[in-house]
Amino acid sequence: xxxxxxxxxxxxxxxxxxxxxxxxxxxxxxxxxxxxxxxxxxxxxxxxxxxxxxxxxxxxxxxxxxxxxxxxxxxxxxxxxxxxxxxxxxxxxxxxxxxxxxxxxxxxxxxxxxxxxxxxxxxxxxxxxxxxxxxxxxxxxxxxxxxxxxxxxxxxxxxxxxxxxxxxxxxxxxxxxxxxxxxxxxxxxxxxxxxxxxxxxxxxxxxxxxxxxxxxxxxxxxxxxxxxxxxxxxxxxxxxxxxxxxxxxxxxxxxxxxxxxxxxxxxxxxxxxxxxxxxxxxxxxxxxxxxx
Amino acid sequence: xxxxxxxxxxxxxxxxxxxxxxxxxxxxxxxxxxxxxxxxxxxxxxxxxxxxxxxxxxxxxxxxxxxxxxxxxxxxxxxxxxxxxxxxxxxxxxxxxxxxxxxxxxxxxxxxxxxxxxxxxxxxxxxxxxxxxxxxxxxxxxxxxxxxxxxxxxxxxxxxxxxxxxxxxxxxxxxxxxxxxxxxxxxxxxx
Ligand code: SF4
Numbered sequence: 476x477x478x479x480x481x482x483x484x485x486x487x488x489x490x491x492x493x494x495x496x497x498x499x500x501x502x503x504x505x506x507x508x509x510x511x512x513x514x515x516x517x518x519x520x521x522x523x524x525x526x527x528x529x530x531x532x533x534x535x536x537x538x539x540x541x542x543x544x545x546x547x548x549x550x551x552x553x554x555x556x557x558x559x560x561x562x563x564x565x566x567x568x569x570x571x572x573x574x575x576x577x578x579x580x581x582x583x584x585x586x587x588x589x590x591x592x593x594x595x596x597x598x599x600x601x602x603x604x605x606x607x608x609x610x611x612x613x614x615x616x617x618x619x620x621x622x623x624x625x626x627x628x629x630x631x632x633x634x635x636x637x638x639x640x641x642x643x644x645x646x647x648x649x650x651x652x653x654x655x656x657x658x659x660x661x662x663x664x665x666x667x668x669x670x671x672x673x674x675x676x677x678x679x680x681x682x683x684x685x686x687x688x689x690x691x692x693x694x695x696x697x698x699x700x701x702x703x704x705x706x707x708x709x710x711x712x713x714x715x716x717x718x719x720x721x722x723x724x725x726x727x728x729x730x731x732x733x734x735x736x737x738x739x740x741x742x743x744x745x746x747x748x749x750x751x752x753x754x755x756x757x758x759x760x761x762x763x764x765x766x767x
Numbered sequence: 768x769x770x771x772x773x774x775x776x777x778x779x780x781x782x783x784x785x786x787x788x789x790x791x792x793x794x795x796x797x798x799x800x801x802x803x804x805x806x807x808x809x810x811x812x813x814x815x816x817x818x819x820x821x822x823x824x825x826x827x828x829x830x831x832x833x834x835x836x837x838x839x840x841x842x843x844x845x846x847x848x849x850x851x852x853x854x855x856x857x858x859x860x861x862x863x864x865x866x867x868x869x870x871x872x873x874x875x876x877x878x879x880x881x882x883x884x885x886x887x888x889x890x891x892x893x894x895x896x897x898x899x900x901x902x903x904x905x906x907x908x909x910x911x912x913x914x915x916x917x918x919x920x921x922x923x924x925x926x927x928x929x930x931x932x933x934x935x936x937x938x939x940x941x942x943x944x945x946x947x948x949x950x951x952x953x954x955x956x957x958x
């Protein structure tokens with residue numbers, strides 16, 4: 476795994492500077508759909524230009540380079556301690572190089588030591604599997620869009636949301652309404668139905684690892700994704716909340732088991748600056764291929 | 768496209784209406800969460816920071832020192848403004864700001880302060896760090912860096928043709944209020 480430090484640095488650089496193809500296609504499609512000459516259209520044009528510039532200059536797409544979250548699929552016997560140490564070094568170096576902003580604050584003292592390291596920063600989720608392959612995915616999750624995420628406990632009387640899929644739909648659309656343009660829309664929803672308060676949010680974020688144009692293998696969830704996307708785009712919130720046709724680029728929903736007493740619906744919001752990338756590593760830790 | 772140059776007169780600001788696309792040239796001072804809380808609690812503006820008739824930009828830029836030891840902004844989009852809603856009205860009143868640049872919009876207290884004191888809210892495109900950084904020609908100075916760290920410090924920036932949209936004007940109109948009301952109605956009929 477000698478090449479691991481270099482690979483992780485490149486993964487961070489690329490994630491921060493280059494939007495994945497599936498998201499770029501979504502943004503282009505929405506640009507075509509917006510009415511010409513509106514402020515919504517000009518916002519999307521500026522976004523397009525920004526995406527191209529960031530890639531060309533190898534600099535952050537958005538200055539909020541977000542929470543750094545790694546998802547690692549690895550074989551049994553993989554040295555997770557060493558990986559985490561290497562990831563921390565890579566984050567520190569990426570910050571020095573300006574791929575990441577000095578973005579991590581001590582919650583007690585308010586101090587920012589400029590390294591992006593600390594409790595929970597970066598976050599690394601490991602998942603063991605039986606294949607020899609190592610896959611590392613990275614999400615940089617911005618704060619503005621994180622702040623418009625929401626967790627609902629059903630039944631929710633105010634929203635007339637009962638413990639059924641209709642109730643889930645009502646609260647998910649409420650989250651879109653409440654978010655307006657504050658999460659830098661057009662955005663993507665990652666949703667988890669069920670789980671506890673912690674796993675609900677955790678699973679909702681793993682939905683961002685899915686490609687925008689994939690389809691959910693669970694039929695109920697798939698139709699829910701399609702329907703909520705269509706409805707959200709009829710609300711007229713539009714890019715940046717300026718009004719317009721594209722409020723969301725995608726909706727991704729999963730379900731986790733719950734205890735009978737709880738029924739949570741956890742909604743995470745990802746902004747248009749959807750920074751997600753992933754790589755397969757070879758035995759030496761070098762990048763063998765890109766996942767998105 | 769309306770061209771604006773800092774410092775602004777009240778008249779120029781009062782002439783702006785919701786939906787106007789503008790480009791701003793001149794000086795921006797950045798300020799975000801820590802600065803707002805600090806000023807709200809009675810903290811003094813550091814010498815050299817002059818907000819009167821100017822712009823307060825809700826932004827935490829990525830800034831690096833280049834080879835010659837000069838600051839260089841590599842990314843500088845707006846941050847979400849609503850977090851400053853508890854403080855903004857007071858800062859508009861006390862420091863004579865004519866324009867707040869940010870994203871996501873603000874609410875009634877800020878809208879009222881804009882009406883009363885002659886100020887507008889200018890919405891920049893959130894996340895468009897590179898395009899907006901290109902409009903920043905030079906870093907003039909940085910204040911409160913030690914105290915708050917780079918993203919939260921007050922940066923004094925020279926900007927050229929910085930694009931934004933007036934989403935809250937000085938006549939009590941807010942695009943955000945309007946879109947919220949319309950979308951709420953649209954959703955109610957689809958539930
Ligand atoms: S919400 Fe996203 S695009 Fe907007 S400022 Fe935050 S990270 Fe950037």
